[in-house]
Amino acid sequence: MLELRSVSKRFGGVVATDDVTLEVKRGEVHALIGPNGAGKTTLIAQVAGDLGSDRGTIVFEGADVTHAPQHQRVRAGLARSYQITSIFGRFSVLDNLALAVQARSGSSFSFWAPVAGEAALFEEARAIAAEIGLSGRESEIAATLAHGEQRALEVGLALATRPRLVLLDEPMAGMGPEESQRVITLVERIRAQVAVLLVEHDMDAVFRLADRVSVLVSGRVIATGTPAAIRAHAEVKRAYLGESAAA
């Protein structure tokens, strides 16, 4: 479904991602783990189209999207969420989600008819709000939500584009155990329809959710395999898991 072939990105002299080859299969939850600064967020940005790639090819659903602008990738079914919450702060929760629904439903070069008349947009936005646990909070202004709720909305915006593959960049960042559990449940529920590339530091979540895990260290993929195989992998243990496995 998604194939990265020798993808690289450097910022000046710093190599952020280095010759990354990786595949996300249909129906798979693929976790991307690695220490801070390993290049996980850069790689997500390259796949999503926030960042261009210096070398390599990105193929999504059989089409080369290496040079496609981000909005085209989103339309093709490749959406992302951000590690640092990026929502429309002054809009209500419902308006946030309705915008994402609007983005993929027909042209928005419509200058006269009020959006408020489009019941279908808001109906669907409400359904997504329910899905991410924000039922009853639809009319709140996004910026005033609690941290956990903003994180949920962050993921909701990505899901509202109806992706076929969603890139989740640390969806549980800064969440308490209860909120994290809600994200885990959400991923469990959507995985039947949506493939997931998940960047996450919470190893319990990663090993519970992932079908396969890739380990990124200093911009390079040092191992890919099932959670069990990764746990047993000597190099991975040394490079990354050592500390958290001991903890």
Added chain:
Amino acid sequence: MARVVAWVVLAAALAFPLAVQETYYLSFASRIFIYALAATSLNLVLGYGGMISFGHAAFVGTGAYVSSIFIAEGLTSAWFGWPVAVAAAALAALVIGAVSLRTRGVYFIMITLAFAQMMFFLVNSMKAYGGDEGLSLTGRASTGIGIDLGSDVAFYYISLAVLAAGVGGLHRLVHSRFGRVIQAIRENEARAEAIGFPVYRYKLACFVLAGAVGGLAGVLLASHGKYVNPNVLHWTQSGTLMVMVILGGVGRLWGGVVGAASLLGLEDLIANHRVEWLASILPNYQQHANLGVGVVLLAIVLFAPQGIAGLFARRRNA
């Protein structure tokens, strides 16, 4: 409530020529309407689209010059000259926007300013159409349907009608799909792209639309004074429009109208209504109307960052 106020203001504007016969006030009111339209169009890009364009005078000037040149050349029909002038302003906005919108922040401000100044110097060098002395017109455009634009009353109503259509159009626009997208881009451009909107295209469309309406204001402005000179394109003109928007309310439906009326009203008040006790302290204060305007602007920015229109909105919400 806001709707009631709007209708009352419109009714008062409609009745104004019946109550006031002096040409001066009719003409002054028409000028306010025209600047209100120009400021409203700037508010679309600046307030709703979040694009700090410092070159809006380029489009007002294009509309003003193109329509004036037609009249100077003997093509006096408004049905021909006005749409072509508006289209020319839209085209200018398309070219300037296509380049400028590839930049962000202060670079965008500077590049729009630079384009407008280039056009300022271009018309300055157009000797055939008056150069730096400007172009005087023998009359206003003709309509051919029995409306004499040369009459101050008719021109007043035309300006009012165009402004009303402009504000009404803006109201529809900001609640439309397109309007929601440009406001979302203003809020968070990266995220707008990340949920699938081709951000550049929307910004460009917004810029062109505002340029076209600015051009229409320019057409009316040149027609109003039966005269156009390069200063209509000068950067201070862009600055004046920006001041109007900030004064009235950035991203507020009535911001441009309230700002234009306040600024021009204040200038007129200071220049034409001598306050004796103030004159005894500052004998020449009336020649420095801008100083008073500056103080008011400072107060607005510091104490009412939502502009004058925002003050009323806040009271209503409270």
